[in-house]
Amino acid sequence: MSNRPRPTAPASTVVESAQKHIAPKINMDIHIDNHYQSKIYTTSSTVSGHVKVTTSHHSVPFDRVQVLLLGTSRTRIDAINIPQATSHTFLKLTMPIPDSYYPVPRRFEADTTNTIPFHFVIPQHLTLNACSHRIPNDALKENHLRLPPSLGDWDKDDFTPNMSRITYSVRARIYHQDAEGKSVRAMEASHDIKVIPIVAEDAPLNITTQDKLYVMSKSKSLRKSILSPKVGKVTVSANQPAPAMISSDGHSISPTTAQLDLVFEPTSNESQPPKVVSVTSKVTAVTYYSAGGINQYPNLKDWSRSFGADGRGSYSGSIPIPAVSVGNAAWSQNLTAQGRRDSGYDSELRYESDHSANGRQTPPSGHDSRKRSNNGAPYYYGMKVHVPVQLPAGKKQFIPTFHSCISSRVYVLWMTVTLSALAGTSSTVTVGVPLQVGLGLRGGGQVDATGLPTFEAAMEEAALEVDAYLQPRTMSVPDIEFCSQLPGYTERRNNRVTERA
Structure with a gap:
């Protein structure tokens, strides 16, 4: 083996060779x-x-x-x-x-x-x-x-x-x-x-019994105990509330209010309406997705039975809303249609009409001293409960309700009414209504980095101007000094005043 050193290439050649790689x-x-x-x-x-x-x-x-x-x-x-x-x-x-x-x-x-x-x-x-x-x-x-x-x-x-x-x-x-x-x-x-695009308020949905996602009204029979007879039936109904609007920065959501209509139909005159203990609510977000174009509103009808050639799916998540105090709500007693007839109110109206028309006195039909058999009380109890809805924007990211070609998002507001009978037994009734979530324009006059008003602030100012322009006005006859007077008008007016005097 030779120990002679190998000849080295020039420096420029090494640099050129490295640059090629x-x-x-x-x-x-x-x-x-x-x-x-x-x-x-x-x-x-x-x-x-x-x-x-x-x-x-x-x-x-x-x-x-x-x-x-x-x-x-x-x-x-x-x-x-x-x-x-x-x-x-x-x-x-x-x-x-x-x-x-x-x-x-x-x-x-x-x-x-x-x-x-x-x-x-x-x-x-x-x-x-x-x-x-x-x-x-x-x-x-x-x-x-x-x-x-x-x-x-x-x-x-x-x-x-x-x-x-x-x-x-x-x-x-x-x-x-x-x-x-x-x-x-x-x-x-x-x-x-x-x-998050601007979403205007849509018209309320027309919910039918075929729309499986929502429960607009629900009834339940009440008993004092399991073996006791029914004391009555309570029905809880709700309508679609106004939409909850997200602020332009996405950090807050305007509150809205839902209304519950409670009706208690007693089985006898001795039956008393139950006590409304509390109203709890939660919001469920439902996301629909499909492998092909969606040709219907996925939240209406029955999405699980509407499968076509393309695969479909849905995903839901819920978050609770603070409970509502119903201390000021009270039952009000109202006569049923049968109760109004039994009280003689309708009969007296018909009797007076017949008496004035025919000139003869005949007793009203069905109006006698005999007691009619009664299958239920001639009255019912009603109550209205207002449920404030404040979506927790600090815990979850809410996006507006939307329907696109392969994805959709809707919200359901579930409200559970807890009732307590006289014997201490309790029961619950739950209804679910659509809740629209949109994007509001009220931003508070923001400006961008250039110092000019943002689009949201400009839209807010324009909305205020439109509101001021559309305010109702009072029409009245102007004072005499603001009326245009023709020649000789003053003299004729003075002559008329003198004649009247």
Whole structure:
């Protein structure tokens, strides 16, 4: 073995050889102006910023740069045979980039940084192409063309399963030409944002017995004990309350009030109405998702029996609301229709009508001294209970009610009335009504980073102006000094006053 040293290559040759094995490095970052992690964008909000492209070591040729604002809905159905994954891009806005922002020739030089600005405005409605599947209902079609809110990936739990996601993102792409001259995607960067669009108040739903999600009214028979006869029947009914509106920053929700109508029908005159101990309530968020286009309102009818060729699923989560004190509520006694007839009120009216019409006195029909057999009391008891509803925005992330092509979100307000009979036995009656959640415009006059009023503040000011313009006005005859007078009017008026005197 020879110990002679090997000849070394020149330094320049070593550097050139190393450079041939160093691939060109390119970084692409998206910066959104005045953005922070918990910021919420809404309808007509601006999403502006710039894309920063940094290269190192070598220059990189490119064909074009594309910047988009994308809204995508994704669902996953874990079927028995093959899982079904569906992706639907309902929003795609492309930022036009002038040629002046591109270097000439189109090449990112080594160790340089290139900046490409972008500016988007979140629209109020989607285009007709966003919903292309068959829908037999025009109202549902209009719902599918509204922007859905971001679903999942919030800082707080938003009652969303992993099988359903709705994301908004600013996405930048770099394209280059391949050997065949086609433009292919070489690199991509993305920046997610949270969007809650403005949702106006919808009309109350027409709930029928076929709508299995809701229980608008429920009756229950009451007994003093298990073996004792019935003392009466209590019926609890409720209507859909006004919507709960989320503030523009998403940190608070305006309260709303639901009303319960209680009716107790006693079986005898000795039966007394039960005591209303308390009213507890909770809110259930139901998320519907499907592998194909949904052609109905999923919260109406029976969603579990409406399976088609595409897989469907639902997920629900609940959160309690503080109990309500009913100390001021009291039962009121009211006569039934039969009770009004038995009291002679209707008979006396018919008797007086017959007497005045025929001129002869005949006793009213059924009006005698004999006691009629009574299967129940001729009266019932009624009570109205107002239930305040304050959604806990600090614990959960509530998003507006929406219906889109493959995902939906609705809320159910469950109210449980606890009743106590005279013997100490208690029973409960539960009803569930739809609760709409929307986005309010009352923001308190915010300003953006430029010092100009935000969209929410401008809308609030415009709403106040409209309210002031539409206030009722009092019409009256103006005073005489404000009336236009024709020549000789004063003299004629004075003459008339003198004649009357």
